[in-house]
Amino acid sequence: MMGRTGGVEGGSIRPGKYSHVERERRFLLARPPEPSTVTVTRVITDRYVMGTRLRLRRADFADGRCELKLTQKVPVPQPGAVQGLITNTYLSPAEYDVLASLPAVLLSKTRFSVPPLGVDVFDGRLQGLVLAEAEFTTDDEAQSFVPSAECVAEVTDDARFTGGRLVRASRQELLGWLAEYGLRPAGSQDPAE
Structure with missing residues (x-):
């Protein structure tokens, strides 16, 4: 039985006092966005805490700001934009440092805001x-969102392109997955080579 905080049960989800439903659609692009289209840039380091559904994130913005947060994602096993429940807690630098000492696997990326x-x-x-x-x-x-022409393929329902899976992917796996969508990053070799 679910308590007042909501939860996921049998594929249905209920937001709670602290969590909300995460709805997102994901797309592969062949190249980064044109700098003139970018409104905000941040460098993100995600620490996926071993043995949990927790992600510790550090986001360093181009203007010098730093955002630290702990996120729990409870996925729901169904296709479509509803990914599950998400809960975020914003942290002080001291809190972040304590949690960063936990065993984790790292994923780093630069996020460019190109609305939407x-x-x-x-x-x-x-x-x-x-x-x-x-x-x-x-x-x-x-459901009504129409992706821009830069979006090569939708991968919303491809679990390989979620952070929790990407953080464990090898280079060869990634190249194979991208090849399935007709993408070959510049300077990469075919996984069979």
Whole structure:
């Protein structure tokens, strides 16, 4: 039985006092956005805490601001824009430092705001992955959204392109996944080569 804080049960979700329904659609792009289209830039380091559904995020903005937060995502196993429940807690630097000492796997990227999309350009072994997402407050908004021409393929229902899966992906896996969508990052080799 679910308490007053809501939850996920049998594929249906109920927002609670602290969590809300996360609705987003994800798209692959062939290249980063043109600088003239970007309204905000931030460098993001995500720490996926081992053995949990928790993500510790540090976002450093181009203007010098820093945002620190702890996020819990409770996914729902169904196709479509409703991803599950999300809860965010904003942290002080001291709180962040304590939680950053927990064992975690890291994922880094630069996020460019190109309304209505947030476009993530990944670093390290995920270099060449450009993933855009649009967030919505209602199911109708999500269903009626028409992606821009820069969106090569929708991967909303492809769990391989979620942060929790990408953080564990090898370079070879990523290149194979992108090839399935007809994408080959500049300077990359075919996974079979």
